Amino acid sequence: MxxxxxxxxxxxxxxxxxxxxxxxxxxxxxxxxxxxxxxxxxxxxxxQPLVESGTFQETGTPALIQPGQSTTITFSAAKGEALSFATMYGASNDLFFAPSNPGIQVYDGSGKPIEGDVSDQVKLWDNGTRVNQKPGATVNHPGVAESKNITEVAGTDAQGNTYLAASKLVKATLKYNGSSTFTLTLQNTSGGTANQTPLSPGVWSVSYIVGGTLQASNPLYTTGQPTANGLTNIAEAGDNSALSTYVKSITGxxxxxxxxxxxxxxxxxxxxxxxxxxxxxxxxxxxxxxxxxxxxxxxxxxxxxxxxxxxxxxxxxxxxxxxxxxxxxxxxxxxxxxxxxxxxxxxxxxxxxxxxxxxxxxxxxxxxxxxxxxxxxxxxxxxxxxxxxxxxxxxxxxxxxxxxxxxxxxxxxxxxxxxxxxxxxxxxxxxxxx
Structure with missing residues (x-):
């Protein structure tokens, strides 16, 4: 970050x-x-650079968000602030879903709250710490270690495995609740596709904006840089505890x-x-x-x-x-x-x-x-x-x-x-x- x-x-x-x-x-x-x-x-x-942060998951045990299920994130934001999150593509070695940095924009240029489907802002990323196998229930976790930078998976990964667009697998919907508060609903829509997968418990954050500049413009990961701060635990094993501890330490x-x-x-x-x-x-x-x-x-x-x-x-x-x-x-x-x-x-x-x-x-x-x-x-x-x-x-x-x-x-x-x-x-x- x-x-x-x-x-x-x-x-x-x-x-x-x-x-x-x-x-x-x-x-x-x-x-x-x-x-x-x-x-x-x-x-x-x-x-601290983050104004708010938290975790999300399904309510059952285990707390995976299975195809057809959804979870919500409720947060506050000022104009220019954005919501970031990270959750594992469960049927992979080390892939995760997250918005492009700095996150999902929640106001338009005039300051009007954005509502509706914002799925196109969700992307699929390779954490760079495991060699990718063909995604699916037969993936061997954790797999063969590697040491690469975080990269976007746009259709195919480094090993040639294919993926639908992230927006086809995760539906993100914004609702404005009034008084600068929003609810983002994340729905697992991967069921029945070639990329069917559970989503793991995740972490979310909102950065302060000061003088028009976000204090944490890359709050959870940085494209083209090595993974850090506990993101690997999410990307490889769906464990959000380490990254949650980190974001809490810079929230205030x-x-x-x-x-x-x-x-x-x-x-x-x-x-x-x-x-x-x-x-x-x-x-x-x-x-x-x-x-x-x-x-x-x-x-x-x-x-x-x-x-x-x-x-x-x-x-x-x-x-x-x-x-x-x-x-x-x-x-x-x-x-x-x-x-x-x-x-x-x-x-x-x-x-x-x-x-x-x-x-x-x-x-x-x-x-x-x-x-x-x-x-x-x-x-x-x-x-x-x-x-x-x-x-x-x-x-x-x-x-x-x-x-x-x-x-x-x-x-x-x-x-x-x-x-x-x-x-x-x-x-x-x-x-x-x-």
């Missing part, structure tokens, strides 16, 4: 170009001489953080949001939905008790990218002049969501303290946009979508939630006062 190695395209992910802004106000509640402090915010998420969270809003205040409660209340219409909505803090920053400058407001974009990228392939995530810092009694709060968008935002819990923190304050940050739902699978939603703004309106009170995002289980917040965002 080839992970994204050129980060140039990722840097195209721009939530909203926002310039550094600041304001200061007199506040009689502050005491003592001003002291210099600084805030540093980092995206420390160890990102990927999200940028929008430019960080920082506010210093005194004598008032946290002015950014109120849990249990509707969005007040002062600018939190564009921050939570689009990562644009301009409106909220401008409003906060007018609030009595607010001493300073900053919006901190990352250099070059504006957004704070997560750690990608071991490279450090985005970091921003700001010098502060604070007094005893001052409070501090921040807010930033969970970039690959509909309207989730990280923010300081309750009434923020003592602005004069030092150290790691990441444990004071919580994840909230602004309640202004219908939620979809984070990183796989057609209406998520930063995946070229338009959020769908809802009106619910601001509340904490549960973890696990209805879509996924998130890492601990301090493994996504780190906030330090020095």
């Amino acid at each position: 080839n992970l994204l190695k050129n980060l140039k395209s990722i840097l195209l992910v721009v939530l909203a170009p926002i310039a550094l802004t600041a304001c200061k106000k007199d506040n009689n509640s502050s005491t003592g001489a001003p002291q210099q402090n600084s805030i540093t915010v980092e995206n420390v998420l160890q990102s 969270i990927f999200t940028p953080l929008s430019p960080i809003l920082v506010v210093v205040y005194n004598g008032i409660n946290n002015p950014i949001y109120n849990v249990g209340q509707l969005d007040a219409g002062k600018g939190l909505k564009p921050l939570a939905q689009q990562g644009n803090a301009d409106t909220l920053a401008a409003y906060l400058k007018t609030v009595k008790g607010v001493k300073a407001v900053y919006v901190l974009p990352a250099p070059t990228t504006k957004v704070l990218l997560p750690q990608i392939a071991g490279k450090q995530g985005g970091v921003v810092s700001q010098q502060l002049s604070v007094n005893t009694g001052d409070r501090l709060a921040i807010a930033t968008m969970y970039g690959f969501s509909n309207d989730w935002f990280f923010a300081s819990a309750d009434n923020g923190v003592d602005a004069t303290q030092k150290g790691d304050i990441s444990n004071t940050i919580k994840l909230f739902d602004d309640g202004t946009a219908i939620n979809q699978f984070p990183g796989a939603g057609l209406t998520q703004f930063n995946l070229a979508g338009t959020p769908l309106k809802e009106s619910n009170p601001i509340g904490a995002v549960p973890n696990p939630n209805g879509f996924t289980t998130l890492p601990d917040i301090n493994k996504i965002i780190k906030v330090t006062l020095k």
Whole structure:
């Protein structure tokens, strides 16, 4: 599998170009001489390239998908994301069915969900680890070993054995369920043909798309390269456990953080949001939905008790990218002049969501303290946009979508939630006062 190695395209992910802004106000509640402090915010998420993955099989024992039987895969996807899968041609030495990379496209060019028969996107592949015998029930498993690259079987294999087109043996049908979720039905239609075969339990995956580039464009195999990551176990023996373990290890969270809003205040409660209340219409909505803090920053400058407001974009990228392939995530810092009694709060968008935002819990923190304050940050739902699978939603703004309106009170995002289980917040965002 080839992970994204050129980060140039990722840097195209721009939530909203926002310039550094600041304001200061007199506040009689502050005491003592001003002291210099600084805030540093980092995206420390160890990102993963796959947004979702899983396994499929028949419900019986053994879990083979026999001719006439079918199985389903239900998944979420944003525009440009694709579904890949792999399942063994059971009556062979090491052949498997899979879509061409990066997988089955589920939206057309205009962003309309694709439905119906997509069997023509399913292909037959030779894993390159066993010499092919004539396919059928008499194949001797595992057979004679060889060491070749993965190649497509288009009518005949390297030994001259013949095959119908994969679309004649496996029928793939897409159904759109709404809210960016799909169901793919795989039906074994090989019965009565010269290539009758069971299908093995398989593995499926969906890659994140970032700045128009898939993070895993070859998620399960690479044409013209040796097999890897447990695919051989499927192709030779129909055992999906090793490949499943591998894809689970690279499935998880990927999200940028929008430019960080920082506010210093005194004598008032946290002015950014109120849990249990509707969005007040002062600018939190564009921050939570689009990562644009301009409106909220401008409003906060007018609030009595607010001493300073900053919006901190990352250099070059504006957004704070997560750690990608071991490279450090985005970091921003700001010098502060604070007094005893001052409070501090921040807010930033969970970039690959509909309207989730990280923010300081309750009434923020003592602005004069030092150290790691990441444990004071919580994840909230602004309640202004219908939620979809984070990183796989057609209406998520930063995946070229338009959020769908809802009106619910601001509340904490549960973890696990209805879509996924998130890492601990301090493994996504780190906030330090020095």
